[in-house]
Amino acid sequence: MVTQVSRSNVNGVRVYQADLPGVCCGTLVFGVGKRNEPATLSGITHLLEHLLFRLMEPISVEHSAVVSDNSLTVYASGSADEVGQFFSDFTRAIGRLGEVSEQDLKFEKRIIRIEHPNNFDEPSTGLLTYRYGLHGVGLANFGAPSTMDMTRQEVTDWAARWLHAENTSLAFSQALPATLDLRLPRGPVAHTEQPEALLETPALVASAKNGVALSLLVPRDDVDLLQIALRHELFIGLRHRRGLIYDVGTFTTPVDGELSELVFVLDPEDKHIDTTVRLVSETLRRIATAGFGKAATDSARIHGSAQAQRTFAGLDYLDRLAEDGLHGWSTRSPEQGLEDATEVTSEQLTGVLVGSVASVIIAFNEGTSLSKRTLKSLALSVTHLTPWQPVDDDFPQPAASTAQSTWRAKGGKRTLIVTDTNLFSREAGRTRRILFEDIVMAGDRSCGCLTLVDSQGRSIEFQADNWKRLKSLKRRLIEILDPALVRSFPKH
The missing domain is CATH 3.30.830.10 (Metalloenzyme, LuxS/M16 peptidase-like)
Known part of the structure; x- marks a missing residue:
C-alpha cells in the first residue's frame, strides 16, 4: 500500500501529513544538531530542549525528544487536538526562554549529568571524530563537558539562531487540527557544510x-x-x-x-x-x-x-x-x-x-x-590519537628557557616548555609539541586540572599528581589561549 503524503505550510513551517489509522503521532524537526555545535558549546541543543520542556510543565501529552547529529526532533502522541496543542505550546515556549531562571538552568544541567554522566564530564570522541575532527559531522561523537558552564544568554542566542520557521518541519499522521498554530520567528534557511576528511584511509x-x-x-x-x-x-x-x-x-x-x-x-x-x-x-x-x-x-x-x-x-x-x-x-x-x-x-x-x-x-x-x-x-x-606531534629535525628547537616558562614532571625527567605559539614536551632526547592555534577548547576544572582539546578532537589533561607547579602552568596556558576557548569543566 502506497502511503499518500500531502505537503503544506503552516506559518512558514513545512508540513508532511498523512491520514493513518490509530493514535495521532506528530514529529517536529528542527535542523540543528550535534554537528552544528562548536566544541565550546557542545551539548547546548540538548540543554535547550530540556529548558523548553521545563517551561511547558506540566505536560499531559505523551512526548519525548532526541538530539541527533543532524536535528532536534520532538515527538508527541495522543488525539490530533492534543498533539496539535502540544506543538503550538512548544513553539511558544521558544519565545519564553527569557523566563528561565538560574535555578531552572542548574536543575536541568544536573538532570543531563544524570542522564549522560560520561558525556557531561569528559570530552569524548568516536569514529566520525577520528575521520573529520571537530568539524561538521565529526562533532556528532564529541562529549559535552562545557554544559555546566553554559549561560542562559548562550542558550537564548542559540535558539534565536536555529529555531525558526524556515529551519523547521512537521510530520503529522492525521488531519491537521485547529489547535495546531505554530508560532516561530522567520529566518534564513540553514545550510550545513560537510568538512573534508582529515584522516587518510584505510x-x-x-x-x-x-x-x-x-x-x-x-x-x-x-x-x-x-x-x-x-x-x-x-x-x-x-x-x-x-x-x-x-x-x-x-x-x-x-x-x-x-x-x-x-x-x-x-x-x-x-x-x-x-x-x-x-x-x-x-x-x-x-x-x-x-x-x-x-x-x-x-x-x-x-x-x-x-x-x-x-x-x-x-x-x-x-x-x-x-x-x-x-x-x-x-x-x-x-x-x-x-x-x-x-x-x-x-x-x-x-x-x-x-x-x-x-x-x-x-x-x-x-x-x-x-x-x-x-x-x-x-x-x-x-x-x-594524541595532540602531541613530533618535531621534525629541521624545526627550530625551543631555546633554553627560564624557570618561569619551564615545568617538570613529578617523579620523572619530562619537561614542558611554553612559548607564545607552542607547548613543547621534552623527554629522553625526544621533543614533541602542541601548536596553540590548533586548540579549540580548554577545560578549566575546579580541582586544578586543565584539559586541552585540539581541532581533531584529541585531548590531553594536566593533573596536579603529574606536574610540579601546576597552578602556574595552568595560569600561563590560559593567558596564551583565546579567552573564548576557555570553559569550566566539571570537577573530577
Whole structure:
C-alpha cells in the first residue's frame, strides 16, 4: 500500500501529513544538531530542549525528544487536538526562554549529568571524530563537558539562531487540527557544510574505546542492506566459528545527502583484540574477492524486506521526509526500499563493499599492542590519537628557557616548555609539541586540572599528581589561549 503524503505550510513551517489509522503521532524537526555545535558549546541543543520542556510543565501529552547529529526532533502522541496543542505550546515556549531562571538552568544541567554522566564530564570522541575532527559531522561523537558552564544568554542566542520557521518541519499522521498554530520567528534557511576528511584511509587507529570497531562510508541508499549482510558475515565468523565476541553492534549516521557512516562495534576480551582486528581485515578482503555468501545475501533480502515493510505504516517514512527535507536530501520511498531488498544479489552487495572499502577505519583499544603478524596482514601503521606531534629535525628547537616558562614532571625527567605559539614536551632526547592555534577548547576544572582539546578532537589533561607547579602552568596556558576557548569543566 502506497502511503499518500500531502505537503503544506503552516506559518512558514513545512508540513508532511498523512491520514493513518490509530493514535495521532506528530514529529517536529528542527535542523540543528550535534554537528552544528562548536566544541565550546557542545551539548547546548540538548540543554535547550530540556529548558523548553521545563517551561511547558506540566505536560499531559505523551512526548519525548532526541538530539541527533543532524536535528532536534520532538515527538508527541495522543488525539490530533492534543498533539496539535502540544506543538503550538512548544513553539511558544521558544519565545519564553527569557523566563528561565538560574535555578531552572542548574536543575536541568544536573538532570543531563544524570542522564549522560560520561558525556557531561569528559570530552569524548568516536569514529566520525577520528575521520573529520571537530568539524561538521565529526562533532556528532564529541562529549559535552562545557554544559555546566553554559549561560542562559548562550542558550537564548542559540535558539534565536536555529529555531525558526524556515529551519523547521512537521510530520503529522492525521488531519491537521485547529489547535495546531505554530508560532516561530522567520529566518534564513540553514545550510550545513560537510568538512573534508582529515584522516587518510584505510586507517588503523589506537582508541580510548574498548574492544574493536569498524567504520565505512557507504552510499545512503545501500547502507541498510550492506549493514545486514556484513554483520551476518562478522557474527558467523567471529562468534559462531571462533568464539571471540558476544555480539556485533551496528550504527549508521548520515554524513550528507549521498553518504552514511556504517559502524560495527565488536566486544572481544582484551586478550583477543589482536586476533579480532586481523580477522576483521581478512573478512573484508575475503568478501571483496569472493563475494558475499548465500546466507549473508539471504539475510539482507529477508531482514531488508522486513525493514522496508515496517515503513509502510507511514510513521517512519513521514519522519524521514520531515528531516531529509530540511537538509535538501532525497528520501527513498518504502516501495523502492522493498524492491531493492527483495531483488538484492551477492554481486550488488559485494560491489557496494568494494566501492566503500577504501574508506575503512579499524579502531582498537589503545591498551593493546598489535602483533607483527596482524600489522603485516593489514599493511597499515597505527595512528595514535594524541595532540602531541613530533618535531621534525629541521624545526627550530625551543631555546633554553627560564624557570618561569619551564615545568617538570613529578617523579620523572619530562619537561614542558611554553612559548607564545607552542607547548613543547621534552623527554629522553625526544621533543614533541602542541601548536596553540590548533586548540579549540580548554577545560578549566575546579580541582586544578586543565584539559586541552585540539581541532581533531584529541585531548590531553594536566593533573596536579603529574606536574610540579601546576597552578602556574595552568595560569600561563590560559593567558596564551583565546579567552573564548576557555570553559569550566566539571570537577573530577
